[in-house]
Amino acid sequence: MANNKRSTDVVLAPIAGAVIELANVPDPVFSSGVMGGGCGIEPDEESVVAPFSGTVTAVTPTEHAIGITSDDGVEVLIHVGIDTVDMNGDGFCTLVEEGQKVEEGEPILAFARSLVRNAGHSDVVVVLMPPTSKKAAAKVTEKPNVKTGDVLISLA
Known part of the structure; x- marks a missing residue:
């Protein structure tokens, strides 16, 4: 039985910076x-893409963070900004919803860096692999x- 899906062995950069x-x-x-x-990325742009193909497992109501899980159980949380939950979604726009399948490189979130910074927050994009992920960073x-799309994290 041939399997055309490649296993997730890397997390690609969801944003340039x-x-x-x-x-x-x-x-x-x-x-x-x-x-x-994981790591942080000081962004050069305002569009976040899927770091691999998988399923959107979480979207915060304030639209500043998204969780994605690959078909082979690799989990990633992408969190835009520090303390940006305080912004109540102002300046953020998720382009996906929970349960949606996404392809590597597909846009998943857009945000306004100027609004984040004007609200007094860092706009760093944090890319994390939770302890529950089947593979570790x-x-x-x-x-x-x-x-965007460069190898960011190699997985164990």
């Missing part, structure tokens, strides 16, 4: 690693900057 170590993300909940492994790219 400067890569920052998780420990340097300006939020102790993320930087401590308690929410899982093994190695974050050493590139200082990524383009």
